[in-house]
Each structure stands twice: as structure tokens, then as C-alpha cells.
Amino acid sequence: MPPTEYVLSEADRAVIHALQIAPRAGWSRLAPVLGSRPDTLAQRWARITAAGTGWCGTLGLHTGETPPCLAWIEVLCTGERSRVRSDLLTEDPHVLSVFEVTGDRAMLLFVAFPDLSMLDEHIATRLSRLPGVTGTRTHLVTAVHRSGPRWRLDRLTPTQTHQLIDLPGRPHEAGGTAVPSLRPEDRRLVLAMTADSRLSVAELARRQGRSESSTRRQLIRLESTGTIVHSCRPAPLHSGWPVSVVLWADSPAADVAAAPPIVHLRETVEFMSITGPHSLAIVLTLRSLEDLPACASTLVRRMPGLRIADSFVVLRCHKFAAQVLGPDGRRTRTVPPDIWTRPVPLPPRR
Known part of the structure; x- marks a missing residue:
């Protein structure tokens, strides 16, 4: 079957769910839990990644004395869609996710920078100069209560999930503690793992020009402290949860603790x-758009005081967590999120 025709089966989704819990666990450890052979699982994962319907990746953005500057940016544009605009945003290493959305904003971005000054430089010299852009609205992230790598499929039984919890490669959960900074020498390893967090220690050592023993110690340090986060994602349109919706909401500050x-x-x-x-x-993420009213009602019921102020549906996801997605929602490639480089200015619009 050609890769472009490959779709996720129930067995594929079980593999992805297992890797969401233990992204770097070996196939020999996963096989007993999934009731399969290691070589069968390896072949299945190779088909999934070749088709772009699933992937494992790594993010690590914390450098220096302060956490990275994360932000949601609404990009206001003229009515027509611009392939040049979306391509420039997709290729930008500071722009982790690119969504075309409903409503009066044409695009919604999730971005990361080392500091506020570089974010300001990026808006002034790149975003404002994109074709058709008429304005931007920036919302700085002050706290992350839940992030994408924590989301899970629902294909494994509670028993299987429990068996995977203590396997090597399980994502570290910092539990609100401070995250240690990446050292400059760690960046090459992190960027190498953006496209594939399951790369072997030997391959990571080769790409860094370091020994396997030092690379293994480096990886253990970064994983155990939560400095880097591994994740496994199905392509959204092929996951069984194809609809993405972003909500702006309000709640009294005290209620966020709830x-x-x-x-x-x-x-x-x-x-x-x-x-x-x-x-x-x-x-x-929803199974269908018809589920949105019930989900919104559940949110308000579970968090008294929550008020949903606005909602917009993702019409197309061009990029998600540094992974570039094609029109059919499959991953085509990765743009390493080298957020520490200065933005490259675009020519002023005439």
C-alpha cells in the first residue's frame, strides 16, 4: 500500500497510545504489553511514520535564567488566503504551530522565543511584513496548566496503561517544580530529536560528535529533570479526533487553582x-464539530465561574509542535525549533 493511502488501524492507534506513555521504550519491552512481537511492532511503527500518520518528537525550550517566552498570536489578514504567507510562517523556527481558523482572525500562531525583546523584533520585522497581514494581537502565556504531550488516545486498557507507567522513556512530569535550563551544548541533541525522539543513543552521539557514554548521561539528565519533553502524536485528521477548537475564556484568578x-x-x-x-x-480536540456545545457545557460545569468568551475552529493545521502537515493532515517534515537564533527580517512591503 503506498504511504499516501495508509490509514491508522486500531492496532496502529494502540501502538501510538503506548508510545504516548513511554516514547523511548524499546519494542521488546512494549511487545508483552501489546501482545505482539517486537519486530512486528517495529515494522508497524515504520509504516506509520513513513505515511506521516504518527510521529515521536522532542521539545526543549528553556535556556538561560528565565523560562522561554511563549505566546499565542492572532494574525489579522485580508480576505484572500496566501500560500506565500502560510509557507513563510511554517518555515519559521520560532513559530511552533500554524492554524488557519474561523472568525475575523485568519491565522493563529503558537510561538516561542528566549525573551520578550526577540518576540517584539519578530513581530516588527517578520509578521507585520507578511503578505496581506493587517495586524496582530499577542497573548503572552503566563502559566501552562496542560500541554499537548499530555494528551492521550484511548486504545489501551487500564491494565496495559499501568504496565507501561514505569518503562524507560516515559515523559517526566515536573509537577510544578522549576525546570532546569538547557545548556548550550544540549541544543544540538534537542534539535536532532525534534523529528524523532526514538533515535538511538548511538545515532544521537554520531550527530553530536560525542561519545555514546556522554550522550547517554546527557539524555538521562535532560529526561530526569523534565528539561526536555518527548511526545507521540497521531496526525490529527487520522486520530479519530479530527476537529480542533481554540477557546478564549475568563475565570477569576482563584478559580484557576480548580x-x-x-x-x-x-x-x-x-x-x-x-x-x-x-x-x-x-x-x-473533538470527534466531531457537533460535540462542541456539549464539551463547552462540560467545561463550564466542571469549573464554576468559567466564561467562554470566543471560540474558533481550526480549518487547517499547517504546522503542529514543529511538525509540518500537508493538506491531508499527514506529517511531511520537521522544522527544528531553533528559537535561539535571531529572526531573519523580511523585506518591507511596498
Whole structure:
């Protein structure tokens, strides 16, 4: 079957769910849990990644004395769609996710920078100069209550999930503690793992020009402290949860402490506190658009005081967490998120 025709089966989704819990666990350890042979699982994963319907990746953005500057940016554009505009945004290493959305904003971006000054430089010298852009609205992230790597499929039994919890490669959960910074020498390893967090230690050592023993110690240090986060994602349109919706919401500051009922809702992919006219950004994934009213009602019921101020549906995802997606929603390639390089200015518009 040609890669472009390959779709996720139930067995594929079980493999992805297992890798969401333990992204770097070996096939020999996963095989007993999934009731399969290691070579069969390896072949299945090779087909999934070749088709672009699933992938494992790594992000690590914290350098220096302060956490990275994360932000949601609404990009206001003229009515027509521009392939040049979307291509420039997709290729930008500072722009982690690119969504075309409904409503009066044409595009919604999730971006990362080392500091506020570089974010300002990027808006002034790149975003404002894109074809058709008429304005931007920036919402800085002040706290991340739930992030994309925590989202899970629902294909494994509770017993299988429990068996995977203590396997090597399971994502570290910092539990609100401070995350140590990446060292400059760690960046090459992190960028190498953006496209494939399952690369062997030997291959990572080769790409860095370091020994396997030092690379293994480096990887253990970064994983154990939560400095880097591995994740496994199915292509959204092929996951069984194809609809993405972003909500702007408001809640009294004291109520955010009561967020766990929302954080643990299956439909919640991301939940963040933000600056601006609204205090919260909530990203949902749904089985169908018809599920949105019921999901919104559940959010309000679980978090008294929550007010949903605006919602917009993702019409197309060009890029998600540094992974470039084609028109059919499959991953085509990766743009390493080298957020530490200065933005490359675009020519001023005539």
C-alpha cells in the first residue's frame, strides 16, 4: 500500500497510545504489553511514520535564567488566503504551530522565543511584513496548566496503561517544580530529536560528535529533570479526533487553582493562562464539530465561574509542535525549533 493511502488501524492507534506513555521504550519491552512481537511492532511503527500518520518528537525550550517566552498570536489578514504567507510562517523556527481558523482572525500562531525583546523584533520585522497581514494581537502565556504531550488516545486498557507507567522513556512530569535550563551544548541533541525522539543513543552521539557514554548521561539528565519533553502524536485528521477548537475564556484568578477537572478532560489538549482581554486559552480536540456545545457545557460545569468568551475552529493545521502537515493532515517534515537564533527580517512591503 503506498504511504499516501495508509490509514491508522486500531492496532496502529494502540501502538501510538503506548508510545504516548513511554516514547523511548524499546519494542521488546512494549511487545508483552501489546501482545505482539517486537519486530512486528517495529515494522508497524515504520509504516506509520513513513505515511506521516504518527510521529515521536522532542521539545526543549528553556535556556538561560528565565523560562522561554511563549505566546499565542492572532494574525489579522485580508480576505484572500496566501500560500506565500502560510509557507513563510511554517518555515519559521520560532513559530511552533500554524492554524488557519474561523472568525475575523485568519491565522493563529503558537510561538516561542528566549525573551520578550526577540518576540517584539519578530513581530516588527517578520509578521507585520507578511503578505496581506493587517495586524496582530499577542497573548503572552503566563502559566501552562496542560500541554499537548499530555494528551492521550484511548486504545489501551487500564491494565496495559499501568504496565507501561514505569518503562524507560516515559515523559517526566515536573509537577510544578522549576525546570532546569538547557545548556548550550544540549541544543544540538534537542534539535536532532525534534523529528524523532526514538533515535538511538548511538545515532544521537554520531550527530553530536560525542561519545555514546556522554550522550547517554546527557539524555538521562535532560529526561530526569523534565528539561526536555518527548511526545507521540497521531496526525490529527487520522486520530479519530479530527476537529480542533481554540477557546478564549475568563475565570477569576482563584478559580484557576480548580482547573484539574478541565485539565483531565479527555478533549483538553492544552490549557494555559494568558495575558490580554481574556485570561485563559483552551485547545480542544473533538470527534466531531457537533460535540462542541456539549464539551463547552462540560467545561463550564466542571469549573464554576468559567466564561467562554470566543471560540474558533481550526480549518487547517499547517504546522503542529514543529511538525509540518500537508493538506491531508499527514506529517511531511520537521522544522527544528531553533528559537535561539535571531529572526531573519523580511523585506518591507511596498
